[in-house]
Amino acid sequence: MHPKFTITKTTAHGRLGKIETAHGTIETPAFVFCATKGALKAQWPNMAREAGTQIILSNTYHLLVHPGSKLIHELGGLQKITGWSGPMMSDSGGYQIFSFGYGSVSSELKGKNKDQERSKITQARLKITEEGAKFRSYKNGSTIFLTPEVAMQSQIDFGVDLAFVLDECTAFNIERNKTEKSMHRSHRWATRSLEYFNKYKKPHQGAYSIIQGGVYKDLRIISTKFAAEADSFGIGIGGSMGENIHDMEEILKIIHKNNDATHKPIHLLGIGTIDAILMAVKYGIDTFDCVYPTRLARHGGALIKPHYNTIINSNKTRQSNTIEIKDNTNSASANTRRHYLNLRNAIYEKDNNPIDISCNCCTCATFSRAYIHMLLKADETLAIMALTQHNIAFMNRLMSGIRKALSEDTFEEFKNAWA
Ligand SMILES: [Zn+2]
Known part of the structure; x- marks a missing residue:
């Protein structure tokens, strides 16, 4: 066809x-x-x-x-x-x-x-x-x-x-x-x-x-x-x-x-x-x-909704969640740091929460932030696989959320929730 x-x-x-x-x-x-x-x-x-x-x-x-x-x-x-x-x-x-x-x-x-x-x-x-x-x-x-x-x-x-x-x-x-x-x-x-x-x-x-x-x-x-x-x-x-x-x-x-x-x-x-x-x-x-x-996953980054980040890490500095990654895509895509956790950061050493409790990916169902942090520190390949799985699921959930919002005429509210 x-x-x-x-x-x-x-x-x-x-x-x-x-x-x-x-x-x-x-x-x-x-x-x-x-x-x-x-x-x-x-x-x-x-x-x-x-x-x-x-x-x-x-x-x-x-x-x-x-x-x-x-x-x-x-x-x-x-x-x-x-x-x-x-x-x-x-x-x-x-x-x-x-x-x-x-x-x-x-x-x-x-x-x-x-x-x-x-x-x-x-x-x-x-x-x-x-x-x-x-x-x-x-x-x-x-x-x-x-x-x-x-x-x-x-x-x-x-x-x-x-x-x-x-x-x-x-x-x-x-x-x-x-x-x-x-x-x-x-x-x-x-x-x-x-x-x-x-x-x-x-x-x-x-x-x-x-x-x-x-x-x-x-x-x-x-x-x-x-x-x-x-x-x-x-x-x-x-x-x-x-x-x-x-x-x-x-x-x-x-x-x-x-x-x-x-x-x-x-x-x-x-x-x-x-x-x-x-x-x-x-x-x-x-x-x-x-x-x-x-790519973000390979640098230890886990995508999350910005509000989720703020709530969970209200007592942690925002700066500590950023990662410098080499971005060789178009320049306008570079400014997006607030949408992820840097799980290499020591603040996750004892964090027993999953990356995102509302995420249904197998990483969030299986591993805590602390364990992924531990894997990253040990250069274990599993850490990258786990983060990649989560980030893929996250992006797909974002897109299905956009489709649902367009379908139900609630896109403005949906977008504001992410702003
Ligand atoms: Zn997940």
Whole structure:
């Protein structure tokens, strides 16, 4: 079957829908968990499913470097070899081109010279031309030439349900004319990507075009119109979303206002922090992906509702609950510290509460904060698995809460409860 998107309800606060794929249905708004090389980090596919996961996303760039799309195709495709039989997305590798060429946006924001230096070195190894992006494999030094056609053939080989066109992302602080040039190149790559994909794809596959244009509103309008008219199943929003959540909201407003293809599902690429999700659903965003919940888990962070944190830890300082994690996703997603506990912190040494008493994940049913703290201090892998399980369940509960609130017209109250 072809993927199919149905909007079931549209409100002033967001919309409800479903994406039906050959591998299952995704109720939207939904969170897409990152399975970079086909695997969720520290989590079995069935456990992710039990925690409410509807769809996962793999990165074309990493899979191309190793083991290559042909081998995955020969072995039966990602859904067969990974044990994740549900819906799957893959990106096109465009984001990694951006990371290689310009360094991460968050690094620039924080003025990290090391990253800028590294960026200069990687730029020397990366050559972007009209044809595509040529780079050296970090695995064995071989040259990989990622063209729109290669990006799409790879995703066809993976067997994913939902794919993305190849795009070139720009850093948030580059000047307008460079952003404009890059946007037009992304449009040309999108046209090539879709021509190739629509000709050679498997029947169950659909592709997303991508809106670029960085922080420049006029460019976002041009790119929105381009993406809406493209012969694609869905629309992705990529590129720099500015310096903070307010910049992001301004960009989403523009896109929302100028998008004539409201019948297509809309995916916000690389953004998925709680504040960003609660803000963005209003602008018709149907799906989000981000490494945030699983990466946070690997740093000892357990997601919780902010009020829950305040009540449980009213006698503990808020500062002690923060964690510095490297965030190489879009800059606007970086400011989200208040939604988690840092279980590495000594204040949890004797805390016999579960992470969240109202959470029905197997971590909260089994382990106390004190025990997870103990595991983290001992560098036990189980700690990361337990936190990943909880954070996945948490994000899925957040999304089902959003869907319920939209369905019952109580989104404003729901959002306020999280503010
Ligand atoms: Zn839990």
